[in-house]
Amino acid sequence: MHRRTRLSLRSSSINDKENDNEQVQLPTTPRKRRSKVPTAAQAEELNEECFVDSPKKSARTHQRLPDVEELENGSQKDAGTDVVGKLPEREKEYDELVNYVENVLGADGSGSLYISGPPGTGKTATLQRILNHQSFFKKLKPVYINCTSIKSVGSIYKKISEELDLKVNGSTEKAYQTAIEAYLERKHKTIMLVLDEIDQLSSSKQTILYSIFEWPARPTARLILIGIANALDLTDRLLARLQARCELKPHLIQFLPYTKQQIVAILKSSLEETNSLARFPEAALGLLAAKVASTSGDIRRALFITRRLVESAKKEDRKGNLNTPTVVSMGQVMTVLKQVYGASQTLANDLEEGFPLQQKLLICSLMLLLKHGKNKDITVGKLHDVYKTICTKRNIQAVDQTEFIGLCSLVETRGIVRLQGKKEPRMHRVCLQWDEQEVSSALNDKQLITSIISDVSCLGK
Amino acid sequence: ALQPVGTPKRNIQLSNIVEECSNGRRVSRLLELSPKKPQPTVPMEEPKTPKRSTRTSLGTAGSSATKSTPKSASKMKLIRDGTIKPTIHARSAPLGDEANELAIARERLHVSATPSSLPCREKEYEEIYNFLEGKIYDRVGGCMYISGVPGTGKTATTTAVIRALRHLAEEEHIPKFEFIDINGMRLTEPRQAYVHIHRQLTGKTLAWEQAYNLLNKRFTTKAPRRTTTVLLVDELDILCNKRQDVVYNLLNWPTLATAQLIVVTIANTMDLPERLLMGKISSRLGLTRLTFQPYNFRQLQEIVMARLVGMSSFNSDAVQLVARKVAAVSGDARRALDICRRATELADDQARKTDQPVTVSMTHVQQALTEMITSAKVRTIRSSSRMEQLFLQAVTAEVTRTGIEECNFLGVYSQLEALAAFSGVSVPNPGRAMGICARLTASRILICEGGRNDIYQKILLNISTDDVHFALQASKLL
Numbered sequence A: 001m002h003r004r005t006r007l008s009l010r011s012s013s014i015n016d017k018e019n020d021n022e023q024v025q026l027p028t029t030p031r032k033r034r035s036k037v038p039t040a041a042q043a044e045e046l047n048e049e050c051f052v053d054s055p056k057k058s059a060r061t062h063q064r065l066p067d068v069e070e071l072e073n074g075s076q077k078d079a080g081t082d083v084v085g086k087l088p089e090r091e092k093e094y095d096e097l098v099n100y101v102e103n104v105l106g107a108d109g110s111g112s113l114y115i116s117g118p119p120g121t122g123k124t125a126t127l128q129r130i131l132n133h134q135s136f137f138k139k140l141k142p143v144y145i146n147c148t149s150i151k152s153v154g155s156i157y158k159k160i161s162e163e164l165d166l167k168v169n170g171s172t173e174k175a176y177q178t179a180i181e182a183y184l185e186r187k188h189k190t191i192m193l194v195l196d197e198i199d200q201l202s203s204s205k206q207t208i209l210y211s212i213f214e215w216p217a218r219p220t221a222r223l224i225l226i227g228i229a230n231a232l233d234l235t236d237r238l239l240a241r242l243q244a245r246c247e248l249k250p251h252l253i254q255f256l257p258y259t260k261q262q263i264v265a266i267l268k269s270s271l272e273e274t275n276s277l278a279r280f281p282e283a284a285l286g287l288l289a290a291k292v293a294s295t296s297g298d299i300r301r302a303l304f305i306t307r308r309l310v311e312s313a314k315k316e317d318r319k320g321n322l323n324t325p326t327v328v329s330m331g332q333v334m335t336v337l338k339q340v341y342g343a344s345q346t347l348a349n350d351l352e353e354g355f356p357l358q359q360k361l362l363i364c365s366l367m368l369l370l371k372h373g374k375n376k377d378i379t380v381g382k383l384h385d386v387y388k389t390i391c392t393k394r395n396i397q398a399v400d401q402t403e404f405i406g407l408c409s410l411v412e413t414r415g416i417v418r419l420q421g422k423k424e425p426r427m428h429r430v431c432l433q434w435d436e437q438e439v440s441s442a443l444n445d446k447q448l449i450t451s452i453i454s455d456v457s458c459l460g461k
Numbered sequence B: 001a002l003q004p005v006g007t008p009k010r011n012i013q014l015s016n017i018v019e020e021c022s023n024g025r026r027v028s029r030l031l032e033l034s035p036k037k038p039q040p041t042v043p044m045e046e047p048k049t050p051k052r053s054t055r056t057s058l059g060t061a062g063s064s065a066t067k068s069t070p071k072s073a074s075k076m077k078l079i080r081d082g083t084i085k086p087t088i089h090a091r092s093a094p095l096g097d098e099a100n101e102l103a104i105a106r107e108r109l110h111v112s113a114t115p116s117s118l119p120c121r122e123k124e125y126e127e128i129y130n131f132l133e134g135k136i137y138d139r140v141g142g143c144m145y146i147s148g149v150p151g152t153g154k155t156a157t158t159t160a161v162i163r164a165l166r167h168l169a170e171e172e173h174i175p176k177f178e179f180i181d182i183n184g185m186r187l188t189e190p191r192q193a194y195v196h197i198h199r200q201l202t203g204k205t206l207a208w209e210q211a212y213n214l215l216n217k218r219f220t221t222k223a224p225r226r227t228t229t230v231l232l233v234d235e236l237d238i239l240c241n242k243r244q245d246v247v248y249n250l251l252n253w254p255t256l257a258t259a260q261l262i263v264v265t266i267a268n269t270m271d272l273p274e275r276l277l278m279g280k281i282s283s284r285l286g287l288t289r290l291t292f293q294p295y296n297f298r299q300l301q302e303i304v305m306a307r308l309v310g311m312s313s314f315n316s317d318a319v320q321l322v323a324r325k326v327a328a329v330s331g332d333a334r335r336a337l338d339i340c341r342r343a344t345e346l347a348d349d350q351a352r353k354t355d356q357p358v359t360v361s362m363t364h365v366q367q368a369l370t371e372m373i374t375s376a377k378v379r380t381i382r383s384s385s386r387m388e389q390l391f392l393q394a395v396t397a398e399v400t401r402t403g404i405e406e407c408n409f410l411g412v413y414s415q416l417e418a419l420a421a422f423s424g425v426s427v428p429n430p431g432r433a434m435g436i437c438a439r440l441t442a443s444r445i446l447i448c449e450g451g452r453n454d455i456y457q458k459i460l461l462n463i464s465t466d467d468v469h470f471a472l473q474a475s476k477l478l
Helices: A006-021 A030-034 A037-061 A068-078 A091-107 A123-131 A134-141 A154-165 A175-187 A207-217 A236-237 A240-244 A260-272 A282-295 A299-322 A330-341 A343-351 A357-372 A380-394 A403-413 A438-442 A448-453 B001-009 B014-022 B027-028 B050-058 B060-069 B069-080 B101-106 B122-138 B156-168 B192-202 B208-220 B243-254 B279-285 B297-307 B318-330 B333-354 B362-372 B376-382 B386-403 B409-421 B430-442 B465-471
Strands: A111-116 A141-148 A190-196 A221-228 A251-256 A417-420 A430-432 B142-148 B177-182 B228-234 B259-268 B289-294 B407-408 B447-448 B458-461
Touching: A006 A343, A030 B259, A091 A111, A091 A134, A091 A251, A091 B333, A111 A236, A123 A141, A123 A190, A123 A221, A123 A448, A134 A141, A134 A299, A141 A154, A141 B069, A141 B259, A154 A175, A154 A190, A154 A207, A154 B101, A154 B333, A175 A207, A175 A236, A207 A221, A236 A240, A240 A260, A240 B001, A260 A282, A260 A299, A282 A330, A282 B228, A299 A330, A299 B279, A343 B101, A343 B208, A357 A403, A357 A438, A357 B318, A380 A403, A380 B465, A403 A417, A448 B447, B001 B228, B060 B447, B069 B465, B101 B333, B122 B142, B122 B156, B122 B259, B122 B289, B142 B156, B142 B279, B156 B228, B177 B192, B192 B228, B192 B243, B208 B243, B243 B259, B243 B289, B279 B409, B297 B333, B297 B376, B318 B333, B318 B362, B386 B407, B386 B409, B386 B430, B407 B409, B409 B430, B430 B447
Parallel strands: A111 A221, A111 A251, A141 A190, A190 A221, B142 B259, B142 B289, B177 B228, B228 B259
Antiparallel strands: A417 A430, B407 B458, B447 B458
């Protein structure tokens, strides 16, 4: 007999009841429902509450700048929490998913699905929409589990049986598994089991993943299994044996990174909701979207940058005390993008500000060794020898070896070099992580650098 | 029989579940402790447990069961519930404070004495302040990543910002918020983070799973009167295990609209999100990054002078020397303060000897610097025995001969024979030479591989050959 918190018990039982009554939920009793909130039905409830709350929220917002607040709401919606309306630019995938689920429901069978895509492409958000789809709500029993929340790989069974509100004899992994399998054999409503971040379930033999993915193939299962993860080929890599039987093969759906046009459309729609589209000229949005799309296509990033721009505009509004809202200029977009993406450029600035002399010398000696040394396999000991000769030539007091090892790790925290450890610190390998050109341009103390880097005699050959 | 146990539990309030599960029935049964037993509404349970009833009758009576409870067990329960707080013994009488100016300076220079305002970190302060204030004001969640080498004032600045914001919240200029901080180094295991967060929210200690469930419930359900929570995560890199589930959860909660959680993470490495974290986690971490640069010598000077304000016991040139020395190496403020403190101690010693007031001057600072930044190795070589010196010389000769850093004992021994013949001493036999080698290895001047490789063992110099030459210059061997 396992222990459960009151929350999970109550929530799932209520969930059950609602399903049994097959009632479409009416927004009449938001107060009562607020306290229990099952994870699956939660987003749906948020829907209602958004409408209920709206007067209050507006009352709260009017003291500060309204656009910022609402952009945040918009952005958070897109980041996958409460899905009010449509997800722009994910209609195709949504329709495909709905079709798939409808087909499965129509055939009264079961199926498995694997959804992949890079982070921030709206996988979870789309799934939340499906889970709250009104017509499915009567026919399906949704179970949403985020696999990062479980204790170990094996305890997923326990979590599922908790979510299904099963009675289990015993508290072993096996007991939970048999309970779920027995449930699948009994008469029940079709279950939609969504496992988010399913790559967390991988183990050495993949027994658990296999046994879960085999459930849909049971004759009376009536289970729609949906796995979400980042890797494209997870099912091929981890679950190669599923390919052997066609009915076990999961249907694959891919979420591609957002393109520039899509990002522009999403940003526009979330800005339009808040009537602050006027703040953003078309070109600025285009620039932002193009930059994000070219690197990652991650909508979280795009929304984040937009939010940051709005924040800075808000700050200016405060400063200027103007009635007309400030328009975000191209220059501002450029500076934020530079801060976010131009890592080496900002690092060059950082180096100018405060980069200790000894660390500069360390990098110079590393550069010297890389450029003119024969062996590219550089250890800390060797680097220290070269560094010492350079220091004595320049009449600078050199630090001793223990200190030097500390220096190396300080430079490592900046990400310029990496130490690859054997046992002895003297034998650690030093690898330059940056491009050589970049480093020499970043070290702005040109005269010292050039004189050191050209000084081959320090190599001691 | 299982059914009745399950039913009453549903009626238990959530706050009771805490005790019920953490040190619930199983623990108490083991310890034969039943004072808490009748409380949670179990009328049907009593006939079911004949074992316990016989036991209590075997022991004296129901009332003495309380007495027989091991003291530590009931105490542990109180500790876990947070009803008793840990204290430590106090001194029987407070120390008399010396009115000595040097002693005051020493106290002020201590690293733990964080000043009320942090000099030279105004820009970073402003940035963190703006971020936190905006988020608290708008009642939304968010993440921030702060990085920088040790001793650059990351944690001090962040806590100063939070102190200021708390002050504002008390005066009701901004909404109230809760503040929680965890430190990766203080956790035995990454998942203990949940326990610590939950304890700071409610005061109760639970197992991590329950703590996680309660936290997850707190952050995923909508509560209209929820206050914003600011979570400071220090030493983020320690929280990263292989699955990275703890970091994922800590950074996933802020993206939920219901959570109103602001997470400020601190670590040393600049590129930690790209280097260590998975893509999905760094995507959630967002792009608000702030890097603390190491202090330059002017800033270090200002920091030390700010602590010594209104005191004449410190020579300003001495402070400058410390600042320049430290800024050239690491820019670590803790180190500068430590060196100054040490210099004060040296001056104090001198004052005690001579019975005259002494100001901390260049000589004291110089002495403290040599104490802190010197290699003991050269001195060790100089004071080692003649045969050891000869052996070291043989190693350097072998290294220069082969050009490879690693040499084996056989080669070194043949060099040793030649050197000994040259300087007219008798050669120790290989066994004794190995003893010499072991002694030098123990003082970490050489690095030898372990095991019984005898004459084939590999020998590596742990200092540069120049150092050996420099150390042996004075001796007649060279």
